[in-house]
Amino acid sequence: MKAIPTLKISISGVRGVVGDSLTPELVTRFAQAFGTYVGAGGIVIGRDPRTSGEMVQQAVVAGLVSSGCRVSDLGMVPTPTVQLLVRQLGAQGGIAITASHNPPEWNALKFVGGDGLFLSAARGRELLDIYHQGDYTRARGADQHAPVRVLDAVERHVRAVVAGLLPLASGRKLRVAVDPGGGAAVVAAPRLVEALGAEVLAIHTTADGRPPRPAEPLPQNLGALCEAVRSHAADIGFAQDMDGDRLAIVDEMGQPIGEELSLVLAADEVLAGTPGPVVTNLATTEAVEAMAARHGCPVFRTRVGEANVAEAMRAKRAVIGGEGNGGVIHPGVNFARDSLVGMALVLRRLARSGTAVSALAAEYRAFRVVKLQRHCPSEHVAMVLRRARERWAGRPLDLQDGVKVRLEDGWFILRPSNTEPVVRVIAESSSDERAHAIADEVLRDVAGWIAAAAG
Amino acid sequence: MEALKIGITGVRGVVGETLTPELVVRFAEAFGVYTGGGRVLVCRDPRPSGPMLQAAVTAGLLAVGCEVVDLGICPTPTLQLSVRPLGAKGGVSLTGGHNPPEWNALKFVRDDGLYLNAAQGEELLDVYHQGGFARARWDTLWTRVATHDAIPHHLERLRACFDVAAIRARRPRVAVDYGNGSCARLLPAWLKELGCEVLAINDDVELPFSRLPEPSVAAAAQARAIVLAAGADLGLVTDADGERLSLVDDTARALSEELTLPLAAEAALVRRKGPVVTNVSTSGLVDRVAARHGASVVRTPVGQAYISEAILEHAAAVGGEGNGGVAVPELQPSHDSAATVGLLLEHLARSGSTLSKLASALPALAVHKLALAVPPRLLFSALQEFREAVADVAEASVDLRDGVKLSWPDGWVHVRASNTQSLVRVIAEAEDPARAEALALWARERLVRVGAR
Numbered sequence: 001m002k003a004i005p006t007l008k009i010s011i012s013g014v015r016g017v018v019g020d021s022l023t024p025e026l027v028t029r030f031a032q033a034f035g036t037y038v039g040a041g042g043i044v045i046g047r048d049p050r051t052s053g054e055m056v057q058q059a060v061v062a063g064l065v066s067s068g069c070r071v072s073d074l075g076m077v078p079t080p081t082v083q084l085l086v087r088q089l090g091a092q093g094g095i096a097i098t099a100s101h102n103p104p105e106w107n108a109l110k111f112v113g114g115d116g117l118f119l120s121a122a123r124g125r126e127l128l129d130i131y132h133q134g135d136y137t138r139a140r141g142a143d144q145h146a147p148v149r150v151l152d153a154v155e156r157h158v159r160a161v162v163a164g165l166l167p168l169a170s171g172r173k174l175r176v177a178v179d180p181g182g183g184a185a186v187v188a189a190p191r192l193v194e195a196l197g198a199e200v201l202a203i204h205t206t207a208d209g210r211p212p213r214p215a216e217p218l219p220q221n222l223g224a225l226c227e228a229v230r231s232h233a234a235d236i237g238f239a240q241d242m243d244g245d246r247l248a249i250v251d252e253m254g255q256p257i258g259e260e261l262s263l264v265l266a267a268d269e270v271l272a273g274t275p276g277p278v279v280t281n282l283a284t285t286e287a288v289e290a291m292a293a294r295h296g297c298p299v300f301r302t303r304v305g306e307a308n309v310a311e312a313m314r315a316k317r318a319v320i321g322g323e324g325n326g327g328v329i330h331p332g333v334n335f336a337r338d339s340l341v342g343m344a345l346v347l348r349r350l351a352r353s354g355t356a357v358s359a360l361a362a363e364y365r366a367f368r369v370v371k372l373q374r375h376c377p378s379e380h381v382a383m384v385l386r387r388a389r390e391r392w393a394g395r396p397l398d399l400q401d402g403v404k405v406r407l408e409d410g411w412f413i414l415r416p417s418n419t420e421p422v423v424r425v426i427a428e429s430s431s432d433e434r435a436h437a438i439a440d441e442v443l444r445d446v447a448g449w450i451a452a453a454a455g
Numbered sequence: 456m457e458a459l460k461i462g463i464t465g466v467r468g469v470v471g472e473t474l475t476p477e478l479v480v481r482f483a484e485a486f487g488v489y490t491g492g493g494r495v496l497v498c499r500d501p502r503p504s505g506p507m508l509q510a511a512v513t514a515g516l517l518a519v520g521c522e523v524v525d526l527g528i529c530p531t532p533t534l535q536l537s538v539r540p541l542g543a544k545g546g547v548s549l550t551g552g553h554n555p556p557e558w559n560a561l562k563f564v565r566d567d568g569l570y571l572n573a574a575q576g577e578e579l580l581d582v583y584h585q586g587g588f589a590r591a592r593w594d595t596l597w598t599r600v601a602t603h604d605a606i607p608h609h610l611e612r613l614r615a616c617f618d619v620a621a622i623r624a625r626r627p628r629v630a631v632d633y634g635n636g637s638c639a640r641l642l643p644a645w646l647k648e649l650g651c652e653v654l655a656i657n658d659d660v661e662l663p664f665s666r667l668p669e670p671s672v673a674a675a676a677q678a679r680a681i682v683l684a685a686g687a688d689l690g691l692v693t694d695a696d697g698e699r700l701s702l703v704d705d706t707a708r709a710l711s712e713e714l715t716l717p718l719a720a721e722a723a724l725v726r727r728k729g730p731v732v733t734n735v736s737t738s739g740l741v742d743r744v745a746a747r748h749g750a751s752v753v754r755t756p757v758g759q760a761y762i763s764e765a766i767l768e769h770a771a772a773v774g775g776e777g778n779g780g781v782a783v784p785e786l787q788p789s790h791d792s793a794a795t796v797g798l799l800l801e802h803l804a805r806s807g808s809t810l811s812k813l814a815s816a817l818p819a820l821a822v823h824k825l826a827l828a829v830p831p832r833l834l835f836s837a838l839q840e841f842r843e844a845v846a847d848v849a850e851a852s853v854d855l856r857d858g859v860k861l862s863w864p865d866g867w868v869h870v871r872a873s874n875t876q877s878l879v880r881v882i883a884e885a886e887d888p889a890r891a892e893a894l895a896l897w898a899r900e901r902l903v904r905v906g907a908r
Binding site for chain 2: 017018019020023024025027028029032050051052053054055056058059061062063065066104105138139140141142143144146147208209210
C-alpha cells in the first residue's frame with residue numbers, strides 16, 4: 001500500500017502536515033499565487049487556533065505582501081468571519097488558514113473570492129495553474145504595504161448576525177450551553193449568545209491548538225456538552241468544529257439531535273418568515289424537503305461542497321441553504337457556512353415557539369441518516385463507482401456527485417473523499433437499523449469489488 | 456538578475472526582483488537550523504519591504520522550531536546588544552544598511568551578538584544549500600511571536616559607558632539628520648540623556664528615506680544647513696540601521712565618513728591606550744592618530760565580522776572602518792553609531808575642544824575612489840588576473856588578505872571585490888592628491904585590461 005499522502009494540492013486549496021509537507025516555502029508560494037491571481041488589492045486573512053497557525057500565517061503574509069496586496073489580519077477567527085469581512089471591507093479576496101476537522105498536525109489554506117464565497121472549481125483551477133507556473137507578481141518595496149490588524153472582526157460578525165436576524169422574542173430567557181471545542185469560535189460563540197439576550201454557559205473555550213475533543217461536532221464527541229446541558233438545565237447546547245463553520249445541536253435532555261437537523265431547524269425558521277427556494281447538497285437528509293413542503297418552498301440539490309451550494313443559492317435566489325454536516329448559509333447575512341447564523345436562527349425559533357428542542361427534532365424522527373466510510377486506494381475509485389452504477393442500474397440514479405441511488409424505503413450516496421483515500425456512504429431511511437443495513441450492504445459490495453480487482 | 460548577493464555577510468538583494476519571500480523563508484530556516492533552535496531576535500530598519508521580509512523570516516524560523524522575539528524597528532547594534540541578556544541563540548537584522556531603499560538584506564548575528572564570521576557564514580551557506588531542513592512538529596512549534604522593546608537596554612548600557620555628567624554640563628547643541636532611518640528610535644533618547652540641545656530632521660521611521668542612507672559628504676547637505684543656521688557644535692548624519700555615521704563640524708563643514716574613525720580613535724585613545732583595529736582599505740589617517748598615542752594598528756580584511764573578532768583578540772581600544780562605522784569595545788565590539796556619538800561628545804566635553812579643531816589636527820591625506828562594474832561570473836577571476844599582473848611591481852609591499860593592496864612609502868592603492876555588489880572597488884590614498892589619483896588610475900588601467908568596465 002502506498003504511503004498516506006501528507007500533502008494535498010487541489011482546486012479547493014492546499015492542505016498538509018506541518019513539520020512534513022506543509023512547509024513555509026510552499027505556503028508563501030501559494031499566497032503569492034493567490035495575490036497574483038486576484039491582483040494587488042485588499043486581502044482578508046484569519047486563522048483557527050492550530051499551533052502552526054502563526055507560522056503559516058507569517059508565510060501567507062510574506063507572500064501576499066510580496067505580491068502587492070494590502071493584508072487585513074483578523075487574527076484567530078471563524079472561517080465565516082473571514083468570508084463576511086471580505087465583503088464588509090470590500091476586499092479582493094481572503095485566505096482562511098484552517099484544516100477544519102483534520103487532526104491538529106494538519107493545516108491548510110482556503111481561498112475566498114471577492115464575493116465572500118470559496119473559489120469555485122474553475123477559479124480554483126486557474127489559481128492552481130498560476131501556482132504551478134511560478135511566475136508571480138512581485139511588488140517593489142515602495143509598492144508594498146505593511147499588514148494591518150483588524151481587532152473588531154468578531155464583534156463585526158456578531159453585529160451582522162444580530163442585525164440580520166432580529167432580536168429574539170422576549171418573554172423566555174433561554175439558557176444556552178456552547179462548546180466551540182477549543183476552536184476558532186471560542187470568543188464568537190458565547191459573545192453571540194449574549195448579544196442575542198440569552199444566558200450562556202461555555203465549555204472548551206481555551207484555544208491553544210490542543211483540542212479538548214475531536215474537531216468534528218459528531219454525537220460521539222459531544223459528551224461534555226451533553227453533560228453541561230443536563231447539569232445546568234440548559235434549553236439547548238451548541239457545538240462547533242475547529243473553524244466555526246459547522247454547527248451541531250444537543251437538546252434540553254442532553255441528547256445530540258444529529259448535525260443533519262441543524263440546517264433543517266434553521267431553514268424552517270427562515271421559511272416561516274420569508275418563503276423561498278432552499279439549496280442543499282445531494283448527501284443531505286430529505287427532512288429538508290419535508291420541512292420545505294410545509295412552507296410550499298422548492299428544494300434544489302447540488303454536488304457536495306460549500307462552493308457548489310453557495311453558487312446554486314445565488315443562481316436560484318435561495319433564501320436559505322447549507323449542508324447536512326451542520327453548515328447553514330443565510331445569504332442575507334453571510335454567504336458562507338456560518339455556525340453563528342445557525343445558532344441565531346435556531347434560538348429565534350426556540351424563543352418564538354416556546355417548544356423544546358427535542359420536540360422540534362421529533363418532527364423529523366422518520367429521517368435517520370447513517371454515515372460510514374472505508375479505505376479505497378485511489379486507483380480503485382473509478383472502478384468502484386462504475387461497479388456501483390452497474391449494480392444499481394435498475395434504480396433511479398443521480399450521478400452528479402458519486403452515485404446516489406433511490407431505494408423503495410430510502411436512499412444512499414456513495415462518493416470518494418476529496419481529501420483522503422476513502423469512499424463514503426451516506427444512507428437515509430425511516431429507522432436507524434434500516435439506514436445502517438443499507439450502508440453496510442453498500443460497503444460490503446465495495447469491499448468485494450476492491451478485493452476482486454486486487455486479485 | 457544581478458541584484459542578488461548570497462555571501463558570508465548574509466543575503467542581500469532587490470525586493471520585487473531577486474529577494475523573494477521563498478528565498479528569505481529558506482534562508483531563515485537554514486539559520487534557524489544552524490543556531491540549533493532556540494530563541495532568535497528579529498529586527499528591521501524602516502524600509503517599506505521590511506514587513507514582508509520580517510514575515511518570511513519569522514515563518515522560516517518558526518517552522519524549524521525557533522522562538523522568535525520581534526524587536527520591531529530598531530538599530531542593528533541594539534539587537535546585537537540584546538542577544539546575550541535575552542539568552543538568544545542569535546539574531547537576524549533585516550536592513551539594507553547603506554544600500555539604496557529598493558535593496559534589503561538579512562544580516563545574521565550569533566549568540567554573542569557578533570556577526571557570523573567568514574567560516575560560520577560558509578557553514579550557514581552549506582546548510583542553506585543542502586536544504587531538507589529538520590522542521591518542528593505541530594506539538595513543538597512556537598505558537599506566537601513575542602515582542603520586546605530593546606531600546607531601554609541599549610540606553611542603559613550606553614549610560615554606563617560614558618561620562619554623562621561631563622557631557623550634560625557642556626550642554627552641546629547637536630543637529631541630526633536621521634534620514635528617517637532606525638536611529639530615530641534610539642538616538643533622540645540618548646541625546647536627551649546627554650543633555651544635548653537637539654535640532655533633528657527626518658526623524659520619522661514611518662516615512663520613506665529622505666535621502667540615500669549612506670552617510671557621506673553629499674548626504675550631509677541638510678545637516679550642514681542646520682548646523683549653520685543654529686550654530687550647532689556638531690552635526691550627525693546617520694545610516695538606516697545605526698552602524699555608520701558621518702559628521703558635520705561646528706563650522707558647518709561636512710567631514711568625509713573616512714574621518715569618523717580617526718576622530719573616534721583620538722577620543723578613545725585619550726580614554727584608554729590600546730590597539731586600533733581597522734581594515735586594509737581604510738585611510739592611513741588612523742595610523743597617524745595611533746602613532747600620536749603610541750598605539751598599534753591592526754589591519755583586517757574588509758567586513759565587520761573581522762573587525763569585531765580582532766577587537767576581542769587584541770583587546771583593542773577602538774575599531775572601525777572607513778565607511779563611518781566605529782566600535783567602542785567597552786560597549787560592544789560592533790559598529791554602533793550611538794556609542795560613537797557618546798565617545799565624541801565625551802571627548803569634546805572633557806577637552807573643551809571643538810570638532811573643527813580636532814578635524815584640522817588630522818593630517819591631510821587625499822583619497823581617490825573608483826568602482827568598476829564586472830559581470831558576476833568574472834568578478835573573482837578578474838581580481839586573480841590583476842593580482843598576477845601586479846605581482847612584480849617594484850618597491851611595493853603587497854598585502855593579499857583581502858583583494859590586493861600595494862603600498863609605497865608615499866601612498867597605497869587597494870583593489871577588492873565588493874561584498875555586496877558586482878563591483879571591483881579601487882581606493883588609493885596619498886598626501887599628494889595627484890599621486891592618489893595616479894595610483895587609482897594605474898590600477899583601473901590594469902583592471903580594464905582583464906575585463907572590468
